[in-house]
Ligand SMILES: NC(=O)N[C@@H](CC(=O)O)C(=O)O
């Protein structure tokens with residue numbers, strides 16, 4: 001064997017378009033990294049290398065989701081780290097951030113380390129635990145952020161998501177503390193005094209349908225407040241699921257002031273608006289609510305120009321009994337991991353707002369940068385970690401909830417035909433999903 005020969009599990013991807021550009025080429029993966037790129041990349045491939053004919057397919061860095069709800073521990077009847085990892089791998093993700101609103105809440109290192117370890121055992125995607133900002137998500141007392149940040153799970157992001165850290169003094173202290181720890185605070189921006197009883201976007205549709213309204217100002221007032229608190233604390237703040245045109249304007253203003261603020265938008269806020277509520281189907285109930293077409297247009301434009309940094313799924317599985325009930329009683333949230341790429345292609349690529357490099361930016365590179373992951377969202381270059389996704393841009397598929405890997409089936413895209421599909425996902429050189437099947441880890445005999 002020559003010195004340059006690649007050892008361990010090797011994968012040879014043939015005839016693939018890097019970032020959807022240029023001429024098709026070959027990419028060899030070995031030892032968990034990109035070992036070679038080019039027409040002769042296969043010359044060092046081991047005889048037993050897995051060969052993927054990727055003609056017509058696009059290679060991007062694996063996706064990173066800053067906002068996933070995996071429901072373990074506590075609601076394993078709706079999602080587990082196993083099922084959620086499979087959904088993530090099938091959606092093209094190589095890293096996800098599992099939100100802290102589990103039961104028990106991830107406000108201690110016991111829970112955050114469990115989430116990390118369980119994710120590594122499953123081995124389909126890196127499951128990074130998000131720690132709670134406050135004990136029990138109650139907004140009263142800061143959780144032990146330093147302990148969680150230094151645990152095995154190395155918590156990099158803290159959020160009370162599902163709840164807003166509404167007390168400005170607590171938020172200020174959390175931001176001050178976060179900058180000394182080098183971690184990120186992600187805010188579910190919702191002024192709770194403005195959303196008492198609210199279940200839908202406050203506007204003409206909700207008024208006509210008799211649904212109590214969640215005004216845009218409930219989000220925007222917190223975005224503005226937190227921008228100012230981050231400025232004063234010299235800290236960074238990340239805005240979860242931006243949903244209004246006004247939030248895009250506030251982001252522009254804050255950036256112009258030199259404030260360290262980033263924001264994500266969900267696929268559903270890029271595609272759906274409150275006209276979906278006409279049927280009273282609670283599958284469309286989500287926080288923040290689906291807004292108006294003008295907000296959807298502003299969010300798309302904001303993402304295209306970089307004012308909104310990235311796409312995050314807010315994948316929120318719920319049991320059938322919590323979704324197939326009266327709108328007011330239903331829980332908010334919808335599935336997102338397995339449909340995210342298709343929705344981004346439909347809303348951003350097919351509309352000419354983003355090219356495939358732009359998709360890599362908003363789904364891989366920016367989210368990895370925002371949380372400081374140095375092994376994700378990397379350039380497609382020799383020596384870089386082989387965290388990758390292969391996409392068939394011309395595929396079309398019809399969504400059917402029970403076919404998704406999640407335990408729960410609450411997809412708002414049921415029976416919709418969507419463009420583009422993930423064909424293969426690769427984590428550290430190992431195929432984690434291909435042709436619609438997640439691949440659980442096979443021991444390689446060395447370990
Ligand atoms: N988005 C939602 O409507 N629900 C999320 C919580 C959240 O992200 O706010 C959930 O945990 O179900």
Ligand SMILES: [Zn+2]
Nearest residue numbers: 161162188240
């Ligand atoms: Zn939220």
